[in-house]
Every structure is written in C-alpha cells, then in structure tokens.
Amino acid sequence: MVRYTYPLRDYRSWLKGLGKYLNVPVIEKKLQLPEELGNGYIYASTISQEISFVILNFVLHDDLILLRKKSAEYGLNLAFHQVDVAGFFKVSEPNDSITDKSPKRNSIFLSSTNYDLELTYSRNSALRIVGILFRPEFVQKCLKRDILLDLMLYTGQRLRNVNRVPITFEYRKLLDDIFATDTQSPLSNLVLQNRILMLTEKFLSTFLEKGISGRNITGKKVREKEKDIRALREVEEILTNGKLEKFPSIEVLSKTAMMSSTKLKSKFKTVYGMKLYEFYNRNRLEKAKEMLLSGSYSVKEAGLEIGFSNLSNFAKAFKKEFGVLPKEMLRIR
Numbered sequence: 001m002v003r004y005t006y007p008l009r010d011y012r013s014w015l016k017g018l019g020k021y022l023n024v025p026v027i028e029k030k031l032q033l034p035e036e037l038g039n040g041y042i043y044a045s046t047i048s049q050e051i052s053f054v055i056l057n058f059v060l061h062d063d064l065i066l067l068r069k070k071s072a073e074y075g076l077n078l079a080f081h082q083v084d085v086a087g088f089f090k091v092s093e094p095n096d097s098i099t100d101k102s103p104k105r106n107s108i109f110l111s112s113t114n115y116d117l118e119l120t121y122s123r124n125s126a127l128r129i130v131g132i133l134f135r136p137e138f139v140q141k142c143l144k145r146d147i148l149l150d151l152m153l154y155t156g157q158r159l160r161n162v163n164r165v166p167i168t169f170e171y172r173k174l175l176d177d178i179f180a181t182d183t184q185s186p187l188s189n190l191v192l193q194n195r196i197l198m199l200t201e202k203f204l205s206t207f208l209e210k211g212i213s214g215r216n217i218t219g220k221k222v223r224e225k226e227k228d229i230r231a232l233r234e235v236e237e238i239l240t241n242g243k244l245e246k247f248p249s250i251e252v253l254s255k256t257a258m259m260s261s262t263k264l265k266s267k268f269k270t271v272y273g274m275k276l277y278e279f280y281n282r283n284r285l286e287k288a289k290e291m292l293l294s295g296s297y298s299v300k301e302a303g304l305e306i307g308f309s310n311l312s313n314f315a316k317a318f319k320k321e322f323g324v325l326p327k328e329m330l331r332i333r
Contacts, residue, residue: 002037003065008077008113011054011133015044030183033058040127043183045192050138053196056129057179060121068117073136075113076151078203080130080167080175081105087122096159104237108165108203112155130178132196147208154207165203166233169274169282174199228267231257235268239280242287245307247280285321288314292329299326 006017012029019026024034030043040058047053068077083089083105090099093115111117113133121127139148154161167175174195181191235253238244253276254261268276284306291297291305303314303326318326 001063001065003067005067005069007069007071008075008133009071010046010135011044011052011131012046015042015054018042028184035061037062037064045189047193047196048138050135050141052133052135053192054129054131054133055178055192056127056131059126060123062123064121066119068113068119070115071113071136073114074139074152075136076134076139076155077111077113078132078134078200079109079111080171080199081107081109082128082167082172082175083121084126085122086124086126088120089122089125090118090120091159091162092118092120093158098159098162100163106167106233106236107163108167108171109162110151110155110165110203111158111161112152115158128175128179130175130196130199132200150207163233164229165206166229166236169279170202171199174202228259231259232268235264235276236279239276240283244280247277250276281317282321285318288318288326289322289329292326295330299330302326 002022004018004021006014008014015026015029015031019031022031022034022037024031029045030041032041033039038058038060040056042054042056042058044052044054085101085103085105088099088101089105090097092098113136139151143151178192178195181188181195183192235257238248238253238256250261250264254264257264259267265276268279274282288302288306291302292299297305299315300311303311306314308314308317315325315327318324318329322329
C-alpha cells in the first residue's frame with residue numbers, strides 16, 4: 001500500500017513531493033510510476049501562478065491512498081474521474097466516507113481545499129483523472145461574490161457531490177484529447193492548457209446555467225437529484241456498451257432508470273444535452289471513427305462492428321456527424 005499525505009498548493013509541487021516520496025525523478029513535468037506501484041504516468045503543469053493541473057493515466061499494481069490536508073484559505077479543486085475500479089474506491093473526509101464497488105466511475109467532483117480529503121484506489125484499478133486547482137488568490141480575485149457564494153454552498157456539501165455530476169459526451173471528447181496528447185511534442189502545453197480551460201469553462205457554465213449549485217435545495221431534493229444522476233449513469237453505461245448490437249427500447253431504459261419514459265427523456269436531455277438515441281448514435285459513430293483512424297479496420301468492418309448492416313446508411317450517418325465519408329476518414333489518416 002502507498003499512502004501519500006500532502007498539502008495541495010499547486011500540482012507541480014504536489015508531483016515533486018510524490019516523486020520524492022517514491023524516490024522517483026520527475027522529468028520534464030512527468031513522473032513514470034515505479035513498477036511496484038503501477039504502469040503509467042502522472043503529468044503536472046501550470047496555466048498561471050494561480051491555476052495548475054495534473055493528469056493521472058495508469059493502472060495500479062498496489063493500493064494507493066492520497067490524503068489531502070486542508071488549507072487555511074479557500075481554494076477549489078475540480079477533478080474529472082474516469083476510473084475502472086477493481087475492488088473498491090473510497091473517499092473520506094473527517095465527518096463522512098463513501099465506499100463504492102461499482103466497476104466504473106465517470107464523475108466530476110468539485111471540492112474546496114479547506115478540509116481534509118482522502119481518496120483510496122484499490123490495486124488493479126485503471127485511473128484516468130484530470131485535476132485542476134484554483135488557488136485561493138484566484139478564487140478571491142476572479143470570482144464575483146454571488147458566484148463565489150454558490151460555489152461555497154455547493155462545495156460545503158462535501159461528499160454529497162462525489163457522484164452528483166456525470167462526465168457527459170462533450171467532457172469525454174476534451175478528456176480524450178488530453179490523454180491522447182504526447183507531452184513531449186512541441187505544442188503539447190498549448191493543447192493541454194486549451195483543453196483544461198475548456199473543461200473549466202464548460203463545468204462553470206453548466207454550474208451557472210443549470211443551477212447545480214444547490215442553493216435553496218432541501219436535503220430531500222438533493223438526495224432525489226443524486227438518485228436521478230445514478231439512474232442516468234446506468235442508462236449511459238448501457239448506451240455506451242461496445243457490445244450493444246442495437247439501440248434498446250425506451251421501455252427497457254425506463255425500467256433500468258426506474259423512471260417513466262417521459263421523465264427519462266427529459267432528464268437525460270437536460271443532463272447530457274442530447275436525446276437518448278442521439279447520444280447512442282454519436283457514441284457509436286465516435287467508436288467507428290477511432291477504429292478507422294487506427295488503420296486496423298476497413299469501412300465495412302467498422303460499420304458492422306457498431307451495428308450498421310447497411311453500409312450506405314452507415315456512410316450517411318458518418319458524414320452527417322463528421323462532415324466526411326468513412327472512406328475519406330481513412331485517407332485523412
């Protein structure tokens with residue numbers, strides 16, 4: 001078991017401290033995990049003196065505990081978790097804890113830095129995490145008073161927010177760009193900073209526009225919203241299952257979510273920004289695009305793999321989504 005305790009002032013310092021703790025050098029902002037801990041890397045950089053970010057992309061060979069010690073002032077940490085859990089995931093703060101054995105975690109967790117927070121990942125779990133830290137100076141200087149009040153009310157709910165906001169399609173596209181970026185390339189820092197800021201903008205825009213702050217929400221309503229989000233995440237997992245041969249019926253999805261079909265359609269559109277079939281179709285077309293770009297599949301193989309028996313329909317759907325035909329995507333590659 002590896003247990004790393006730290007104050008979180010910025011992620012560059014955090015990574016240097018972890019490297020020192022593991023006795024592993026940080027080279028060009030990047031730490032390769034030692035074999036006994038895992039297989040993969042951690043990369044940390046800054047956007048300004050007040051904003052830093054970290055990228056974790058590895059599979060664990062041992063249990064990992066990250067214990068963040070509280071800061072005296074109010075900073076904010078925005079974390080995007082895409083984790084394949086092998087065993088369990090546990091998150092704790094001084095007054096509460098949650099242990100989750102769900103096989104997948106796809107959620108956004110905004111927390112304040114003024115309380116202790118402990119995260120435990122069990123061995124063999126695969127972590128894809130992006131963390132963005134906003135120092136207290138940024139929070140005080142750049143956020144208007146009413147927005148800051150909403151953020152304080154929201155983060156004051158602590159662990160109730162852990163599973164509250166799912167990672168939707170638009171977030172996943174930005175996150176995929178981040179994890180696909182070669183940190184050694186000349187433009188990597190520009191690309192990473194751009195995607196990090198876009199993630200931040202999207203989250204804060206959603207925060208303000210859709211009212212996820214929790215202002216004037218009773219404890220009962222908060223629990224109801226959390227229940228709905230968990231149900232929608234189950235529906236999302238069905239629609240993004242690579243082995244799914246066709247779009248399931250609305251009746252099946254409604255039973256999964258334990259909602260009426262009307263409520264499911266409305267809630268899903270509100271949270272994910274698109275209709276159920278639109279989400280399913282876009283996700284499978286993205287999969288086909290990745291297959292074609294890999295160079296390992298023909299147009300016919302990619303179309304059949306994602307459920308199109310008619311290649312003409314596949315070509316039309318693909319062009320509508322990406323603006324090019326599948327065969328042109330092969331040439332682009």
